[in-house]
Amino acid sequence: MDTMKWLKILDPLRGVFEKSGVDYVMMRKILEIKLLMDGRRAPTIIQKSKNADPATQSNQFIKSLWIYVVLSIVLVPFVAMKMNFMFQMSLVFGILMFMVTTSMISDFSSVMLDVRDRNILFSKPVQRKTINMAKMLHVMIYLLLLTGSLTVIPLVVGLFRQGILFFLLFLLEIILMDIFIVVLTAALYWLVLRFFDGEKLKDIINYVQIGLTIAMTVGYQFISRLFNLMDLKVTFSAKWWEIFIFPTWFASPFEWLLGSSREVFIVIFSVLSIIGPLAAIWIYTLLMPSFERNLQKLASHQARGKTNRIRLGERFGRLLCRGSVERIFFRFAWDMMGRERDFKLKVYPQLGFSMIFPFIFMFNMLRLEGGFAAMRTGSGFLFLYFCALMIPTIIMMLKFSGNYKGAWIYGAAPLTDTASIYKGTLKAMIIRLFAPVFAIQTVIFIIIFGARIIPDVIVILLGILLYTVLSFLILEKELPFSLPFQNTQSGNGFVILGLIVLLGVFAGAHLGFRFLPYGEYLWMLILLVSNFIAWKLTFRKVPASSLSNA
Template identity: 80%
Template sequence: MGSVKWLQILDPLRGLFERSGVDYPMMRRILEMKLLMDGRRVPTLIQKSSKTADPDNQSNQFIKSLWIYVVISVVLVPFVVMKTNYMFQMSLVFGILMFMITTSMISDFSSVMLDVRDRNILFSKPVQRRTISMAKLLHVLIYLLLLTGSLTVVPLVVGLFRHGVLFFLLFLVEVILMDFFIVVLTAVLYWLVLRFFDGEKLKDIINYVQIGLTIVMTVGYQFISRLFNFVDLKVAFRPQWWEIFIFPAWFASPFEWLLGEGKSPLIVIFSVLSVVGPLVAWWVYSLLMPSFERNLQKLASHHGRGKSGGFRLQEGLGKLFCRGKLERLFFRFSWDMMGRERDFKLKVYPQLGFSIIFPFIFMFNTLRSEGGFAAMRTGKGFLFLYFCALMIPSIIMMLKYSGNYKGAWIYQTAPLTDTAPVYKGALKAMVVRLFAPVFLLQAVIFLIIFGARIVPDLVVILLGVLLYVVVSFMALEKGLPFSQPFQGSQSGSGFVIFGLLVLLGVFAGAHFGFTFLPYGEYLYMLLLLVLNLLAWKLAFRELPAS
């Protein structure tokens, strides 16, 4: 059957696990089986055409994608290299790391932490619940440490040569403690939701909590740079009591205390919290594990959704935006799947949080440079609304995945002579259900800030985003909606999505350029209208049937 030899690194901690009530041999065996199964995933519909049938080639796609995070980690190098102020530079480093790791946690690892399949196999066996919970937690931690290692390997090496061995060791320890803290914080958050809700309502609330957590983490990251004052190109940090709630400041404080010049009592307190906080959080989670597992069974309950006016709404929207019965049919099908497919929502809905807040973050960051709110209102800050479309390439890429992908046999049995209505209906459902509410909310707020003068610009932005949807669809790898398992969703498309994000900036730049021409907004509007008519007509020719 095989084994995972490197799990022997857990053996020195056996006593610690057993003192916390965990059956260590059983826990290690369960964890070993989980890791082995991760490397034996069911191949996707794309993989089924592969020439090789060697199961060893069907390796974990997450591990194969770690090199992308190594590339991203280069962003942290300038902050590690500088010797301005340890508290300043390391708060930024840990702020970025906590932001990226937490968002990955809630989007990629929630399905592991909230997995209820263990109940069907292990709960009927003489296995302690605490042992099962610890195996699940370590399963998440292993992948989280791989992710964190990829994000920090370059900064760690640079820090070793730039600041010495003590900096390297301190950085390594604080990163590990940060990972423990993130896992427990996420688990406790889910425990609170599980404690008070159940069934389908709980599954919806989890998605809303993820969006809220994404927003809180993003906005919280903005506070980090506000902790510091720049005086004569020197960074001054004056710790305040309320900064105890800014978690990245905890993990940055030991660098300032041991390597820098910060010896204030609050710096010492923050440094102690960076060690005690994760350990106490781990202890609290170990106490909550039995309750967590008991409440987790609520996710296995399925209650039928009552009929509501939602059907009439999607029926009316389908008639309004779709041409032909088949296109309207798949508009309604995709609408329902996006609202009920829990795995899809776990991966996609947190991205809505980014799209909601990014335009406002970039806009308000320009307040200082433009001389205040009054000056900003007369400027072109409304162009930041283009950032609400950041989510579109990722969501289009995710449209072909589903937890119920085995139902895709319906595509082969249905008399489909042309798959264009299938793709077109799914894309329009994505635009109307996911993008339109975000855009309308932000458009209203921008109208309040900038006034009625930007109404033509809002129309231009909407037309530009609709064209961007079609271009993204053409550039990304295609698959019939909700027809492939999520196991393949980690692979590929990274560079394509990056290129599409650059293209979004090109759209915004072109809009900015046209504003300097007489009636430039209306000229750009006419150009985009023509391009949309052509693109939506030509993009759906010769599409794959499977």
């Protein structure tokens, strides 16, 4: 990436930065180095070319943006329609805020929570405000690239379909939305940093990520329920509590300036869409000194009182693993998934998705089937399959680690094959990450649908276990925790999409067998045999020479 080209965009704003107390020349140099180092990260998508010249390697995040361009097609119908600006743009900004915030949590939290700036630059004659602004701009550049990829097609469609004023307003609101998301995420982390220390803090940050992911997902569901759709005409009646539904802020200016509504709440929301992000930046500058002071807590390493969890891992390892090598790597993966902060930063939000999606699908069906009593007698429990949406992504992430340089141990250890390594790691992932989510959802589903679904729950579990092995078989395989997290965008987007479709095939097959006499028991037997064969044949032995390349 040509960093100088990007930084030229900031030059016209030099006076603004300097008036706010930022050393623009120093900030520009820090930002240039950050972007330069991003471009030289060894791309995990091309791991076989480990000896390639770093200067010729490009930033894989930039290369992966085309996936977001494809996803942006979903927004085109809402931008193109001429129905109700408040309705269509609330949906647009709801989808955008959902996708951008989740990307912010999974991909950019490690940048916001990076303590290396403090360790390297704080001892130098560099103003704290300059360092903080460079960090914020570093995140904003990538966030604007992400948002630009998600909105480039909708912006073009809006220009030709709605006019130049719509285009300019859309562009302005997108920028304000990105600023608001960055500051809101930083403020949430500041709250956590303010009240907790050390290892406990690191765990709580992961819980905050899950909570924020769930909140964004549920909040998006509220957006479509703000409107009444009758005879293809949309009506919007604002309530005071809707001030907390942030997408309505950014949709209101369209209705105020381009639509026909002049309601008080529309005007208030429109003003908030501008004042809110600007006030957020001001608050951000006030909180940053405190944020940076508390950020140092992440560098502290306190003893963990987790002997019970270690014993639990040992017990599961003895119960589920047959060989000693498999048990060792079960324990190893169990500990890594519990202690690796970067791994949890990227994976735990996926647990939030898997926790909430089955219930979203179920309650959407509740509206269609006309009541809770009608839904309880139906097949809505099959949505339990979608708690496995996280499995392909987690399997893909198992090869990454912040301590990847320790992977030399694979070559040094007296191992004869990788079958036990993969098998133990996959079992640890199922028990540590998937099983708690599935157990909680199973209890809730049995309470809702009754004990009649217990055989179906067993079938669903067997189906997901087979789906896990198939996902492992299809995805690229690398030794667990042996690659760096940088540029984890590995071009597997379509593979993940195909695996999601495969999960739907499992649910469809389950539904089809239920129409046969004792069909669920027949499908249970088929899955039981298939699991036995798959877990036997998938983890075939690999020559020891492959381990020497670790």
